[in-house]
Amino acid sequence: MSKALDGVRILDFTHVQSGPTCTQLLAWFGADVIKVERAGAGDITREQLRDIPEVDSLYFTMLNHNKRSVTIDTKNPEGKQVLEALIQKCDVLVENFAPGALDRMGFTWERIQELNPRMIVASVKGFGPGPYEDCKVYENVAQCAGGAASTTGFDDGPPVVTGAQIGDSGTGLHLALGIVTALYQRTHTGRGQRVLAAMQDGVLNLCRVKLRDQQRLERTGTMKEYPQYPNGQFGEAVPRAGNASGGGQPGWILKCKGWETDPNAYIYFITQAPVWAKICNVIGKEEWATDPDYATPAARLPHLKDIFAEIERWTMTKTKFEAMQILNKYDIPCGPILSMKEIAEEPSLRKTGTIVEVDHPTRGKYLTVGNPIKLSDSPTEVTRSPLLGEHTDEVMAELGYSPEQISALRTAGAI
Numbered sequence: 451m452s453k454a455l456d457g458v459r460i461l462d463f464t465h466v467q468s469g470p471t472c473t474q475l476l477a478w479f480g481a482d483v484i485k486v487e488r489a490g491a492g493d494i495t496r497e498q499l500r501d502i503p504e505v506d507s508l509y510f511t512m513l514n515h516n517k518r519s520v521t522i523d524t525k526n527p528e529g530k531q532v533l534e535a536l537i538q539k540c541d542v543l544v545e546n547f548a549p550g551a552l553d554r555m556g557f558t559w560e561r562i563q564e565l566n567p568r569m570i571v572a573s574v575k576g577f578g579p580g581p582y583e584d585c586k587v588y589e590n591v592a593q594c595a596g597g598a599a600s601t602t603g604f605d606d607g608p609p610v611v612t613g614a615q616i617g618d619s620g621t622g623l624h625l626a627l628g629i630v631t632a633l634y635q636r637t638h639t640g641r642g643q644r645v646l647a648a649m650q651d652g653v654l655n656l657c658r659v660k661l662r663d664q665q666r667l668e669r670t671g672t673m674k675e676y677p678q679y680p681n682g683q684f685g686e687a688v689p690r691a692g693n694a695s696g697g698g699q700p701g702w703i704l705k706c707k708g709w710e711t712d713p714n715a716y717i718y719f720i721t722q723a724p725v726w727a728k729i730c731n732v733i734g735k736e737e738w739a740t741d742p743d744y745a746t747p748a749a750r751l752p753h754l755k756d757i758f759a760e761i762e763r764w765t766m767t768k769t770k771f772e773a774m775q776i777l778n779k780y781d782i783p784c785g786p787i788l789s790m791k792e793i794a795e796e797p798s799l800r801k802t803g804t805i806v807e808v809d810h811p812t813r814g815k816y817l818t819v820g821n822p823i824k825l826s827d828s829p830t831e832v833t834r835s836p837l838l839g840e841h842t843d844e845v846m847a848e849l850g851y852s853p854e855q856i857s858a859l860r861t862a863g864a865i
């Protein structure tokens with residue numbers, strides 16, 4: 451079956467997490483992704499957090515599926531020429547170097563345009579234009595600068611970063627959308643363009659509801675669904691809301707049977723208004739369905755702590771899965787806190803290709819997260835990440851280099 455991005459060639463000049471996430475997605479949609487790595491070294495993540503000596507790390511393998519790897523020293527004059535040939539042959543150049551690195555290498559936007567006016571140049575940077583534009587940025591810096599950390603955690607504790615890599619993988623996702631959009635526009639204009647996804651912007655986009663709340667707070671001085679209401683203090687900025695729901699339906703994380711020994715024996719419970727009477731029945735507080743202090747969403751807001759404490763008395767008598775089963779029968783929205791172990795072993799995720807087992811020549815079998823975006827006419831087959839420089843000869847031949855030329859470039863250290 452054909453793939454959505456068949457025929458699109460990507461010069462993948464990315465490293466670490468943010469850029470590789472983006473190009474991996476494009477590869478899963480069928481693009482030919484040629485990862486250019488530093489000769490002799492490669493993407494630094496190949497050797498970071500290694501669990502097997504001398505073998506590409508899971509960090510690298512899980513972010514670089516379905517790609518080809520070529521090694522080029524792009525600071526070597528002859529290596530530069532190889533990169534120029536690739537620029538002429540590809541549709542998109544994706545990079546996430548430190549600000550200015552591509553220019554220092556000699557590949558300014560103007561130079562790339564000269565070489566290939568149809569080329570789309572897509573970049574992840576830590577910040578957009580402004581006071582911090584020259585800064586190098588990693589995941590947690592972006593989470594802090596994008597508003598996630600100040601709004602995550604509990605009111606009486608410090609800011610907290612989340613496990614979800616919203617700065618790196620989140621920005622890679624944003625960039626991928628920018629690239630396919632630019633490819634679509636190119637079908638009308640015939641021209642390439644620059645695409646920029648700044649990590650601060652990507653995180654802030656995902657924290658949109660918190661900027662909503664900032665303005666609500668400034669207007670009204672309070673936010674009734676936050677745990678600070680009614681007894682706590684609100685300051686000038688959106689406070690950390692613990693596990694309160696980000697939407698209009700109050701929710702909280704509650705203990706389930708076994709919580710004393712299992713750190714993940716918890717459930718997320720949402721007291722959705724339309725099913726309030728059913729919640730009261732399930733937890734044995736039928737009188738709350740008609741009690742004026744509890745019967746309406748507005749009346750319940752000052753009592754949320756007591757309400758969740760009462761519901762927790764019930765959830766603590768069930769495992770998270772038993773509670774799920776009972777609550778789902780009544781359409782009461784809830785979700786078990788799943789550990790990574792439980793997710794890795796979940797058969798339905800294997801079935802859909804969201805969790806995939808991949809074989810690797812030096813690592814052996816390992817699990818990865820497959821393509822979370824499913825297209826009915828462009829199925830994803832996850833194939834292993836390339837070894838360093840595995841496809842250098844193959845790609846060089848496609849660029850028109852003869853075996854003798856390839857060997858001379860290798861001797862010169864250009865590839």
Ligand SMILES: CC(C)(COP(=O)(O)OP(=O)(O)OC[C@H]1O[C@@H](n2cnc3c(N)ncnc32)[C@H](O)[C@@H]1OP(=O)(O)O)[C@@H](O)C(=O)NCCC(=O)NCCS
Pocket residue numbers: 465466467468469486487488489522523524525546547548549550551552554555574575576585586587588589618
């Ligand atoms: C992630 C980051 C902090 C890493 O910084 P770093 O390890 O110091 O790496 P840099 O991006 O500065 O690039 C290192 C150098 O390698 C060089 N290089 C990269 N590939 C090369 C190749 N194939 N051949 C020769 N040189 C190469 C670059 O030209 C650069 O050289 P320069 O500093 O002399 O200009 C930085 O790249 C960054 O801020 N990127 C943008 C934000 C981002 O994506 N962050 C998320 C990371 S998950």
